[in-house]
Amino acid sequence: MYYHKNQNKLLNNLLKQLFHEKDWKSRAEAARQLGFLKDGRATNLLCRALNSEKDPNVVMKIIEAMGNIGDPKATMKIIEKLKEESEKAIVNKYFIINAIEALKKLKDKRALIFIGHYINSEDDELREIAKNAFEIIEPARIIICPYCYTKIDLDSKFCKECGEKLFFK
Ligand SMILES: [Zn+2]
DSSP, rough: HHHHHHHHHHHHHHHHHHHSSSSSSHHHHHHHHHHHHTTTTTTHHHHHHHHHHHHHHHHHHHHHHHHHTOOOOHHHHHHHHHHHHHHHSSHHHHHHHHHHHHHHHHTTTTGHHHHHHHTTTHHHHHHHHHHHHHHHEEEOOEEEEETOOEEEEEEEEEEETOOBBBBOO
């Protein structure tokens, strides 16, 4: 009972802080704490905050919070911000990494095509983060052929190595 009451109050106070505080550090802190609260009700308002927020530090904290809350309703909004950043003349690599980390937590397959863009990045860090996110969101569907022990894709009907039929379906 008290828990719910306090949670609502805390949620409202943090949202108020995020939308109205003049100091960016206070807004960033509100976003960070909203992430810790893991309350799905905050997701829609965090999406709205991303529409109006101008400070890139706060934007990054909001995206991070969306990842921690884990509601895939945030996916397309994060992708929108990721695209915006990637089209800038000078791209902040840490903005991209932060967004990919959040998308990884949301495990929404709609994000794969955008994350895939970084899988062949020339930047080692970006490439590793993108690969890792891909593995988390879409784990390799690999099985072992019971006849020749070759690794094959789960969707195959026949073993590419020995030609054995794999499933009775
Ligand atoms: Zn085989």
